[in-house]
Amino acid sequence: MTVLVTGAAGFIGMHVAESLLARGERVIGVDNLSTYYDVRLKRARLARLEGHAGFTFVQADVSDREAMLSLAEREPDATRIVHLAAQPGVRHSLVDPYAYVQANVMGHLVMLEAARRLKRMDHFVYASSSSVYGGNRKLPFAESDRVDHPVSLYAATKRSAELISESYAHLFGLPQTGLRFFTVYGPWGRPDMAPWLFADAILSGRPITLYDAGRLKRDFTFVEDIAAGVLGCLDQPAPGNAPRLLNIGNHRSVEVRRFVEVLETALGRTAAVVDTPRPATDVEETFADIAAIEALCGFEPRTSIEVGIPRFAEWYLSWRKGG
Known part of the structure; x- marks a missing residue:
């Protein structure tokens, strides 16, 4: 099987691509190597993937119509797409809103058009976000909840992509599953995410900022659990006229201050x-109802923060020392 993975040099993208390669799939990885954060990290992730004979890298932007449609024509044997490329970061959307619409809305549309041009498209799996739930106070968040009050532009672009996918399923019968990721963390994470920011500040002797005394709660989900769930969903194609939206999280809501306590222990610093x-861009709590994804593919996250954070810390310390 040939799978096209966008955002392959990204955090989740690298783990998903590695998992696909480990089970013998051919992977075409697409990434534009954006300078949003240190490109050296992205190239290091790519180096891991390029060690596999079944991996091919294409440097391109998913919002580039000509590049993506041309790729679809060159790779007619691709039967599945995992579309993870996006402009991430809730707060940065206040700084550069245009980048979010270009990558997350136009990029999504272009990838759907590329999928339509493949000879046989079995399944189009794409990344959405728990941020679409906005200020929802009903817990845990369920896929049936209303999601029409986003509290950030990032969330609005992710919800827009979901709606575009709904229309493409209706119009063209394109089998699709959207995955609403909940606070993913782990080795090879991004420098703009809380685990990295906290670890860097703690080791450098700088203070960390906790909102509302760290009482905010997040459904922290380890990246290897996420990758397993993505592959499980990929292997269960949705009906062409009935697109899915699924939560993918740890089904545990943990206070951020507890996350920091475990990280302090892992790093040996206070x-x-x-x-x-x-x-205003942050919600009080996220908590995933994962009954639907569990029923679909047996998804069962196994990694608590007491296990996952030390694994992140071990990787981070190695990266900080130069890999």
């Missing part, structure tokens, strides 16, 4: 903490 009010 954090200096600055308390500040929660910004």
Whole structure:
């Protein structure tokens, strides 16, 4: 089987591509190597993938119509797409909103058009986000909940992609599954995410900022559990006229201050903490109802933060020392 993975040099993308390669699939990895964060990290992820004979890398932007449609014509044997490429980061959407619409809306549309041009498209799996739930106070978040009040532009672009996918399933019978990721962390994570920011500050002797004294809660989900869930869903194609939206999380809501406590232990250092009010872009709590994905493919996250954070810390310390 040939799978096209966009965002292959990204955090989740690298883990998904590795998992596909490990089971013998051919993977075509697409990434534009955006400078949003250190490209050296992205190239290091790619180096891991390029050690596999079944991996081919294409440097291209998913919002580039000519590049993506041309790729679809060159790779007629691709039967599945895992579309993970996106402009991430909730707060950065306040700084550069255009990048989010270009990557997350136009990029999604272009990839759907590329999927339509493949000879046989068995399944199009794409990354959405738990951020679409906005300020929802009903817990846990369920796929049937209303999601029409996003609290960030990032969330709005992810919800827009879901709606575009709904229309493409209706119009063209394209089999699709959208996955709403919940606070993914682990080795090879991004420098703009809390685990990296906290670890860097703690080791450098700088204070970390906790909103509302760290009482905010997140459904922290280990990246290897996420990759297993993505592959499980990929192997269960949705009906062409009935696209799916599924939560993929750990089904545990943990206070951020507890996350920091475990990270302090893993690093052997104590954090200096600055308390500040929660910004408008952040919600109080996220918590995933995962009954639907569990029923579909047996998804069962196994990694608690007490296991996952030390694994992240071990990798981070190695990366900090130069790999």
